[in-house]
Structures are given as C-alpha cells and as structure tokens.
Amino acid sequence: MISLAGVTNNLGKHSEAEKLLMEALDVAKTKLGMENQMTLSAMTRLAAVYYNQNRLSEAEHLQRQVIELYNFSLGLEHELTWTTQLNLAAILSKLGRIKESQQIELQILDLRKKRFGLKHDLTLTAMANLAAGYRVQKFWKEEESCLIQVVEGRKEVLGPLHPDTLISSQALGNNYFHQGKYEAAESILRQVVQARTLLRGKSHPSTMASLNSLARVLFDKGDREMAEVMQLQTIEQGIKTSGELNVAVLECKWHLALMYRSWNRLGDAKILLTDVFNARKAALDKDHPDLNRVAQQIEDIDLRLAKTVIDE
Template sequence: MKTLSAAAFLFLLSAGGGAAGAEADISEKAYDAAVTLREAGKYTEAEQALRTLVEARTKARGAEHRETLLARMQWVVVLIKRDHNAAAEAEAQALLPVLKRVLGEEDPRTLQCRGILVCAMWEQGKQAEVEKECRTLIPAMARVLGPEDAMTLVLRGALADALSDLGKFDEAEPALRQVLGIYERLQGTDGKETLMARHNLATLLAQEEEYAEAEVLLRAVLATQVRVIGAEHEDTLNTRNSLAVVLKAEKKYAEAEKELSSVIAISSRLLGPEDEATLRSRAGRAELLGRLGQKEAAVQEHQSVLGVMERVLGADHPAALGACYSLAWSLAENRQMADALRYAQRAYEGRLKLLGSEHPDTHKSREQVDRLTKPEARA
C-alpha cells in the first residue's frame, strides 16, 4: 500500500492563490471558499463552486486571465479527488498550453499543473506516461524550485514508484533510496516524509518479493510512528495495513488477520465503521479469513463490505469494484462459480469504463473473467 501519491496530493493541493481584487463573485473570498470545501472533503460542492467561479472569472476577466487559470487548476484537483481522473487528465492537457503561453513553460504554476497531470495519469494506472512526464518535469522543477524542494522530491518519489510498477526495479530501488537519503538529511529519521519514503521502499521490496526485508523495514517504520505520532494516527494505521499485506505474502495469515482486526477496531472508532479506510481494512481481513479456511465467513464479510461500499461510495467507485473482484475470488473458492463469474464480470466492466483498458486493475479483472470462464474452473 503505497503512500507517496497521497503525499503528492498534499503538496500539489497547495496550488494557486486567490484573486487580487474584491469584486463580488470573482473575489478572493469565493476562491478561498471553494478551496475550503475541497479541503473539508466536500468535493461535489467544491466542484460546483469552482465551475461557477471559472465561469464568472472567464466572463469578467477573460479565459486566459491568470486568476481564471488558477481556478481551473483547482477544478482539476477536485476532479481527481472525485475519481474523475480521465476528465481531470483531459482538462489538465487542455490547460497546460494556455499556462505555458500566458505564464511561461517554467513558471511554478505551469510546472505544478504538470504535476497535477501526473497525479491524474497515476490514478488511471498510466505508469508509462507518468514515467515519461516525470523524466522531463523533475529537471525543470529542480531548476526552478530547487533539487531538494518538497514538490521536486515528491515527484522523484512518484517516478520511483512508477518505475517499480513497470518492473524496472534496477532503476526504481536506487532512485527511492536516494530520495530517502535526502529526506533523512533534511528531516531526520523521524520526519513525516522520511517515514513515508521508508514505507514506500518497503512496498517496493515486497514487489521484488523481498518480504523478510520489507517486514523488518515496516516494523521499524511502525515503531517510530507509534512513538512520534501515536498508535492511532492515520499514517500508523496505513503502515499496519501494509504490514498485513506483507505478512499475508509470507503466509503468516493468522498474524496478518490479527493485525487487521486491531486496525479495524481503531479505524471504526476514530473514522467510523463506514469510512473507506475501515472498509478497505475489512476487505483485507475477509481475504485472510478465506486463507485461514473460513470460506463461508470470508464470503459473508466480502458481501457485507461490498454492500456498505455500494451504499456509501457508489456501485461504480473503484473501492466497490475492487470489492466485487475480491468477492468473486472468494465465491470461486467456495465453489459458487455462477455468482463468482457474475461479480467478476461486473468488476471488469466497471473498471474498463472507469479506469480504461490499460489500467493494471482492468487487466487483473480481465484475467479473472478469463480464468472463471474456462471449463476446468467450472467443473
């Protein structure tokens, strides 16, 4: 479970600034109100507010006025937050030529919009495009903002993550270790971004099937987080989720299930039983129940999680589609093949529509459908 893309958002969301004047609905207050809605997680309201603001600024100041462009950038960010990543990518691609012409190719706002574009592509699993964009964007960021600027370092980490997802481990691991070294020098071993980079290094090691080293590193990160930010901090819980994934890969199913059960109890109390983070942890535990031989309990828990996700997040939300995918495997293990294929097809069709044909999750769903439709699978 990588955390670097979330960190990228934290830096990328600092984009923009309000209007210089105080004219009615195109004032700095209107801009700030829209950003406040976004920061509060009220993305639907934020998108509507930003659409209205863009229209007002376009009418009053022109489509290529600096303040209009900055409002459009914030709108792209909200589109990503709402999982409208294809629309966000298209809008960022349309916005970039205007920013380059009006502000300049290496203006910080132009570079930041390219960073937002990277996020939109990342969320769609377009890691090859992320790699290509980052290879030219990072040197520009280093020239303009500095090689150790927070934004530059986030994008260097994003490039390392993209390389690892593309299987280019020989490049990815040294790149991520280099970023980690910079964070350790700038922030110390207990810094937030230092811990995030160490977490992501552990995830990379797990991708390389270096599970023992990944487990040691995650346990060290976890111990530091408990000491520095507390046992119930969101980042600490995220690390425990990642540790459970590694333990599962090591076939330490009982230990992983115990880890997730504890996380779910804390997350349910702090965030609520229907929070997305809580539900994702429950989905992970449901899979472990199946590995522990509790197949009927696993199916029931997967079904429960999916039902809540559909009601709270929507049937087409990426997490709900992921729950369909997991439920399909659980049903197959319980020899309920017709139902398994039905959920597998639903996950595939939803991912194809939402994420596109090239996304890794779409590929996994396609492979799942293929496996479940083979005669030997249904025998």
C-alpha cells in the same frame, strides 16, 4: 482546472483529466512560464495521468522534465525536488526498472534522514515508499523490516490512530498475509479495523479495505464461512451507505469473487465479477488495466465452466 483534473484522474476518468491538464498547461506555459509552480504542478499531474493510463514512457519523459526544472529553480536540496524524484521512482518501478527506482528511493531516504532525522514524517514517508518498492518485487522480509520501523515511528510521531499510522499498519498486516503469517496478520488487521471503525465507521472506504484484507486472511487460514460472512456484511453495509458503484464496495465484491473462484464456486464468482466489470466499464477508460484484468478473469471462469460441462 488543475485541481479538477486531479479529482477526475483519481476517479479513473483519465482521458478527461488529460484534456483539462493539456489546456491548463498550455495557458500556464504561455502566461506564467515553464519554471512557475502552477506550470510544474500541471506537468506533474499530467505525468500522473500518463502513469495511470500505462503510458509510462511519456510519464517518465515528462517527470524528468519536471525534475530538471525544479533542480534549476529550487535546487537539488529542495523538498519539492525530492518529491518529484520519488514520483519518477514510482514510474520506473511500474516500468520494471526496480533497481533504478530503489536507488532514487534510497537516496531520498538518506537525504531526509540527514536533514530531519529518522523520527520525522517525511523520512518515514520515504521509508514507506521504499517498502512499497520491496512489495512490488515481493521481497517480503525487506518490506516487513521497513514497515515495522515505519509503524513504530508513526505511532510515536503521529499517534496510533493517525490515518498514516493505520495505512502503514494495514500494509504490515498485508505483508504478514503474503508471508503466510496468518496469526500476526489477523491480529494487526483486527486492530486496524477496530481503530478505523471507531474513527470513520464501518462503511468508510478505509474500514472496508481493512475488513477486506482481514477476510482474505481468514479465508486462507481456512475460516472460509467466516470470511464469506464478513465480506457479504461489508458489501451490504457499503451499498446501504454509498451505493452499488462505490469503489470500496466493488473492491470487496472483486475479492469475494476471487474467494469463490478458489473455492470452485464458479457461478457465484462470475456473478460478482460481472457486476464489477459493468460498474468499472462505466467509470474507467476502455483500456484501463483494472477493467482488462476483470474481463480476463471472467473469460477464464467461462473456460472452466465450459470444461466442466464437457467433462460431465
């Protein structure tokens, strides 16, 4: 039940996941006790569901309980205790309490450096988490510094084609994009696309995500036609392989719609956004932030279209 809840949560079916976890947690508490690993796993996953539902105060409260129980049963120096603290850091970050979040991330990074050294996967993961915190704050230089170390470290520890190495490289490419370093962004993202295409194929979600990022770079560089062709080809390939409702396909459609909007091709943008909205409406809770964001974008386009008609 706990594993199934994890899957449904990742699919965006948060209410269903919550119901499963509440049932599992009730049994685990009764049969196994509060300090049992199964109970704590259910609590951790439930906190993740609350996080995805934007019920952040509930997520924080539950995650702090998990940390306290891990502290008691495993001790302050156990890796599972550190991991749950990083989960709390993610919640605090989403609450906007960035300084509290980064204090935890820096503490865990320091502990992992001392225990494992800098060139260890867990240390590099902690550094990647710290980079993510900088990304939320749009501290691009600080994020870049962390990501360069993570990419170099993961290439050495895991190899240049390891999925985690490619994830960090993708993040670094996106960082360069946000800084307007388009040549550097294009170079690294083309490498990631090439590696992911070789390993997974063009229609794999990770490859599509990299193509999506590369298209954004090309668009902002001024290569709008090339970016559009790349996105359309990616969407077409994704639909053939995985169908219209594939998450990666919808993400590409959404970014292409935003390109069209900035290009002032409002009609084309609305068609794509409507497709994305209808697909997400069928899959996500009605109050899911991703669904509400697309609805707001459609509304904004409608207002701009109406203004255009009035002006004419």
